[in-house]
Amino acid sequence: MVTQMSRKTYDVVVIGTGAGGGTAIRALCDAGLEVCALNAGRRLDPARDFRHHRKPWDMKFRGFGDPETRAQSYGYMDNEYLAGVWEHTIPFTTGPGTAWMWPRCFAVGGKTNFWGRSAARFGDIDFRAATLGGRRVN
Numbered sequence: 001m002v003t004q005m006s007r008k009t010y011d012v013v014v015i016g017t018g019a020g021g022g023t024a025i026r027a028l029c030d031a032g033l034e035v036c037a038l039n040a041g042r043r044l045d046p047a048r049d050f051r052h053h054r055k056p057w058d059m060k061f062r063g064f065g066d067p068e069t070r071a072q073s074y075g076y077m078d079n080e081y082l083a084g085v086w087e088h089t090i091p092f093t094t095g096p097g098t099a100w101m102w103p104r105c106f107a108v109g110g111k112t113n114f115w116g117r118s119a120a121r122f123g124d125i126d127f128r129a130a131t132l133g134g135r136r137v138n
Contacts, residue, residue, distance in 0.1 A: 010036040018110025041106035044113060 011033040014021045021037065028035045044050070056062045087106040094100045105111045125132070 008034075008036075010034045012036070013038060015039075016110060017108055018105075019112050022109070022112065039108045041108060041110075043108045049107075 012028050013036045014025050014028070015038050017025065017037050017039055025035050025037055061067065087104045092100045092102065105113060107113060
């Protein structure tokens with residue numbers, strides 16, 4: 001006997017639940033749309049993944065991370081407090097002699113997991129940055 005599974009139909013699919021995706025999801029849901037959110041990363045477990053309140057002496061390498069891999073570090077995100085959630089192998093096209101680093105948090109919610117629960121809204125001044133710096137905007 002073959003049974004057909006019913007599939008849920010969504011109005012919108014949002015890929016990524018970080019700052020941009022999360023904001024879009026909220027606005028779309030508030031507008032009454034059925035939204036499906038997809039993430040490439042895993043859901044973080046605060047007890048396992050967040051170690052900000054541990055003391056350096058409780059960490060294997062005093063919070064700095066393994067000295068063997070420190071040379072490949074991007075800095076603040078490659079330490080024992082945040083180990084295992086940053087993706088380093090994102091390919092970027094850059095001009096000759098230039099480099100670009102844009103680390104991505106490979107987890108549900110993206111880099112918003114590390115904002116310290118503070119994300120200020122844009123103010124009027126934020127939309128006038130170019131003119132405040134002396135640049136003419138046509």
